[in-house]
Amino acid sequence: MRTIFSICILSIVLFSCSEIPKVKEEVVVNKLEPAIPEEDLYDYDTLQGMYLGGFSGSDIRIILNYISKTNAIGYNIHKGLQRNITGKVSRSGDTVQLVMAEPGDNEYDGVFTINFIGKDDSPYGSWESNNGKISSQEFKLKKIITDLDRTDHDELEDITVSNFATVFYYLSDSIGEYSFKEDGLVTLNYYKNLENDVKDNALEQMNELKGSWSLKGTHVTINWEPNDIFPNNILELDMVDKENGDYSLKGKGKHELWMMWY
DSSP states (O other): OHHHHHHHHHHHHHHHHHOOOOOOOOOOOOOOOOOOOOOOOOOGGGGOEEEEEEETTEEEEEEEEEEOSSEEEEEEEETTEEEEEEEEEEEETTEEEEEEEOOSOSTTOEEEEEEEESSOSSOEEEEEESSSOSOOEEEEEEEEOOOOSOOOOSSGGGOOTTTHHHHSSEEEOSSEEEEEOTTSEEEEEEEEEEOOSSGGGOEEEEEEEEEEEEEETTEEEEEESSOSSSGGGEEEEEEEEOTTSOEEEEOSTTOEEEEOOO
16 A cells, blocks of 8 residues: 555656646737838928029029929020920938939930039039030039019119119110020021022021020120121120110120110
């Protein structure tokens, strides 16, 4: 009996030792809150407008019509050639960069990069040609605020880049009629005789020549697109105050552009 009892006691002890208590692991779930992107409070509309700078020895105007945090649309005018530009906008801190490309169907087309820092009305720009055959350009721009409402000018010094086209809007000379635009474009409409078999019945056809005007003090320079009218495709003029209160643009010799009134 003692042996059987001992065996029972030993079995109970062994069974108790083999029964390992289960430890319940507590799983902690960390809830991740969705990241809220920082709100872009930059006022991109303030970058819109017309900018003037020096480009390969003559003025260039870049007009930015639309700018958002992602896209930009505008056009540029250089030596009478107007090209649309479109591209992307990126921002890093207080720096906004515009990379805008011309259409690409002209041998002179390329890509502009314009950098604004903070509330900047004088950004830096650069241009790279598409074909790589034209030298790259770096330039500084200045925002131009046009003064379209001002029509009174007591002195020639009152006439600046911002209101020049308001004063000298339509002019004419012995060649044809000139129209100056506030975005820097100038057009010349003129007649060119086309020889016919019968000289007395020679036909006349209206032609249009485009250029870009620039102003330094009272001196006006027009850079024309290639033509056979103006030597070196340039016309140099000076603003002249006439006795009757009007103004004119006078070139070398007797060449003078007079205001036209309708």
